[in-house]
Amino acid sequence: MSDSSSSSPSSVRTLVVVDEMILRAAIERRLMQEGHTAASVGGVREAVDLLQSELFDVVLCDLHMSAGDGTELLMWLGSYRPSIPVLVICEAMAPGMGNSYESGGSVRIVEKPIDLDKLVRMVEECGLREGFYGNDIEIELFDYVQMIALTGRDKSIIISTKVGVGRLWFEHGDISHVQFGEIRGENAFYALLGMEQGTFRETLFRPPPTRSVVRPSMHLLMEAARRKDEGLLGLSPEEVKRIEKEKIEREKAKKAAKKAAKEAAKLAAAAAAAAADK
Incomplete structure (x- = not known):
C-alpha cells in the first residue's frame, strides 16, 4: 500500500484501487502534482481494510483486477460507504453508454486508456465530503x-x-x-x-x-x-406524451416563424430593390 499524505484544506483524498503497479503509481503521482492526496492499494481486501480505518473523499476502482473483482468493492461501498463517490475504471463502452453516468449519481465511468487530465477533473468535481458519515447513510x-x-x-x-x-x-x-x-x-x-x-x-x-x-x-x-x-x-405516461407533443409543436411553430421571417425579409429586400430601380 502506498500513502501520499501531504494535504491541504482543499485537497481531495482519493483511494486508488488498481492492481497494475505502473498505472497505480502514475495516477497517484498525478493527483499529488495537482495538490491532492492519495492512498493506493492493489486489491479489494486491502481497500476494504483501509476504508474501515480511514476517511476518503473519492474511491477510484478498476472494475477488472486479478487480485479480486472490482464489483465486490462496488457492492461493499454500496452497503457500507454509499456516500463516497466512486470512479470506476473499465474498458471502452459502446457509444452513448457512458452518458448515463454523466448526469450525476455517485458512480461515474473512467474509460481506458485513461486521460489523466480528465481523471483529475473528475476527482475535483467529486470534491470534499462534508458532514458525518456512517454505515446507515442512505444511497439514492x-x-x-x-x-x-x-x-x-x-x-x-x-x-x-x-x-x-x-x-x-x-x-x-x-x-x-x-x-x-x-x-x-x-x-x-x-x-x-x-x-x-x-x-x-x-x-x-x-x-x-x-x-x-x-x-x-x-x-x-x-x-x-x-x-x-x-x-x-x-x-404519468399521458403527461409525458402531452408535454413532449407540446414541445414538438412549439419547435415546429418556432421554425415556421423563422422561415416566415426570412421570406418576409426577402420580399422586403426585393421590394426595396425594385423601388431603387425606378
Whole structure:
C-alpha cells in the first residue's frame, strides 16, 4: 500500500484501487502534482481494510483486477460507504453508454486508456465530503441501479414511498420487471425514480412473476436522466406524451416563424430593390 499524505484544506483524498503497479503509481503521482492526496492499494481486501480505518473523499476502482473483482468493492461501498463517490475504471463502452453516468449519481465511468487530465477533473468535481458519515447513510435508488448494472447480479428489492410500495427485479444486472401500484414495466421504473422520498431494501431473490422490461438497464438510466433534466421524471405516461407533443409543436411553430421571417425579409429586400430601380 502506498500513502501520499501531504494535504491541504482543499485537497481531495482519493483511494486508488488498481492492481497494475505502473498505472497505480502514475495516477497517484498525478493527483499529488495537482495538490491532492492519495492512498493506493492493489486489491479489494486491502481497500476494504483501509476504508474501515480511514476517511476518503473519492474511491477510484478498476472494475477488472486479478487480485479480486472490482464489483465486490462496488457492492461493499454500496452497503457500507454509499456516500463516497466512486470512479470506476473499465474498458471502452459502446457509444452513448457512458452518458448515463454523466448526469450525476455517485458512480461515474473512467474509460481506458485513461486521460489523466480528465481523471483529475473528475476527482475535483467529486470534491470534499462534508458532514458525518456512517454505515446507515442512505444511497439514492438511481445510484443503486447503476451499481447493480455494473455488477451483473440478480437482485430483488422492495421500495416504500409515501404513495405506495414498488418492487424491482434485476437479472444479470438488467432490470427484468418493475411494479408500482397498478403500473408495470418501464413506466413503473420512471415513476419510482420520480418519488422524492422513500426507502428500499434487498429481499431474498426469487424470479419475477413476469418480464415487463426488455431494454437494458443502461437505456433506462439514460432515459431517466433525460426525463429528469427535462422535468418529466415521475410524471404519468399521458403527461409525458402531452408535454413532449407540446414541445414538438412549439419547435415546429418556432421554425415556421423563422422561415416566415426570412421570406418576409426577402420580399422586403426585393421590394426595396425594385423601388431603387425606378
